[in-house]
Amino acid sequence: MRLPAPRGPVTTVLFERLTRPPHPFDPPSLGVEDDEDLQLALFTCYELHYQGFEEVDDAWEWEPSLLAVRRTLERRFEEWLARTVPPPPTTGEPERVCRALTDLVAEAEGPPLAAFLERKAGPDQFREFVVHRSIYHLKEADPHTWALPRLCGRAKAALAEIQADEYGGGRRERMHSELFRATMRGLDLDDSYGAYLDRVPAITLATVNLMSLFGLHRARRGALLGHLAVFEMTSSLPNLRYGRGLRRLGGDATACRFYDEHVLADAVHEQIAAHDMCGDLAATEPALTGDILYGAACALTLDRLFAEHVLDRWSRGTTSLREASLAVGSP
Known part of the structure; x- marks a missing residue:
């Protein structure tokens, strides 16, 4: 780009x-x-x-x-x-990290963006949502892959298993980034990498920058795994709703496949991420337990702030994107 x-x-x-x-x-x-x-x-x-x-x-x-x-x-x-993100209580027992992650997810009552997209969003609003998400989904999994050479044992194997699915098991057409391109094309959006960078606001960039911050620093590997764990743990139901919303708006099977894939895959991934990946890292490196939970809390908080931004703009009848006039060469 x-x-x-x-x-x-x-x-x-x-x-x-x-x-x-x-x-x-x-x-x-x-x-x-x-x-x-x-x-x-x-x-x-x-x-x-x-x-x-x-x-x-x-x-x-x-x-x-x-x-x-x-x-x-x-x-x-x-x-x-x-x-912005208060550090969550740190369990003194690494084996309790899975329960702590589950509790964080249960307590995170963000705004009902997925429900709105499922039942009420119009075509332009759904397209805006996809534009926001394109900044990450067109390079889906890449930030978390930085952790692979920084892990060992069961945690490394668990992350590799998750990432293999994200990258389509070696088949380009099944890579999640490629499935998202099909969704964009189905909505008549430009599916080239970074095409809408000028249109997305700071909060959208912050959600992606958070992953890169954690991924590019070895010292943040615990936070990166905590981020990925709640990313997977909070994915299946929203993606089910996104798929239903897109079908309500006339999306075909190809356009909806990205969301359908995540309903099934992430239901499996959440168990691998919480137990095999984060649980093993906490057991082998107990000092990282707090980092795991903080990374999870950051992911949940920024996702909530993103949803609040989008729903607030829509409730006022305005775009959740930056106006085209603010960006050079924007679509």
């Missing part, structure tokens, strides 16, 4: 520098006052570790001065997370 339009002083300076050959540069003033500027700058830095940008030399990925910029942005994000 191409670099998006800047959203503030940090992204303005950052994007201008990234279009040049790699070079050391002093970090711009990072007194970030705007979440849009912060989250887009951080997303851009992280994206260099995934598929990158057409105008940006791949050598920027490991430029030390850019990594310093990224770390400053990460600290701003971590400070916001610390204010």
Whole structure:
């Protein structure tokens, strides 16, 4: 994809520098006052570790001065997370981590976005929802795969089992990212990677940045696994509702297959993730138990904030996306 339009002083300076050959540069003033500027700058830095940008030399990925910029942005994000997500009670017994994850999920009563999409959303609202989710689903599983070389034993095997399903068991057409492309095409949306980056707001970027923050730091491996566990544990019922909502709006079997696949797969994955993956990591590295639960709490909180944003905008009769006029070249 191409670099998006800047959203503030940090992204303005950052994007201008990234279009040049790699070079050391002093970090711009990072007194970030705007979440849009912060989250887009951080997303851009992280994206260099995934598929990158057409105008940006791949050598920027490991430029030390850019990594310093990224770390400053990460600290701003971590400070916001610390204010927003209270650390959950940490069980002193690693074997209780599965029960603690279940309790966190049970207590997370977020806004009923899935129910709204199932029963009430119009075609334009459903398309907006898919646009939001495209920022992650077109690279689904990639952030969590960073944990594989950082684990061992049963936890590693469990994560590999989950990821193998996410990547279609070796068949491209069954990869979850490819299934989501079919959903986008069924809704007459552009299915190219990052096509709607200019249209999604800060909270959508934050949900994806959270995974990259946890995934790119070995010290955060516990949080990354906790994130994945609740991601799987809270997936089956919402995806069932998304599929029903899309069928209500005329979606065919191909367009709905992404959601149907997750109803079945994630019902299995949630047991593997909670017991075999997180349970084993907590047993072998008890010091990471708190990190596992914090990563889970962060995932649940950001998902709730995302849903609140979307439903609030829709209740006011406005788009949940950034207006096209705010982004250069937006669809």
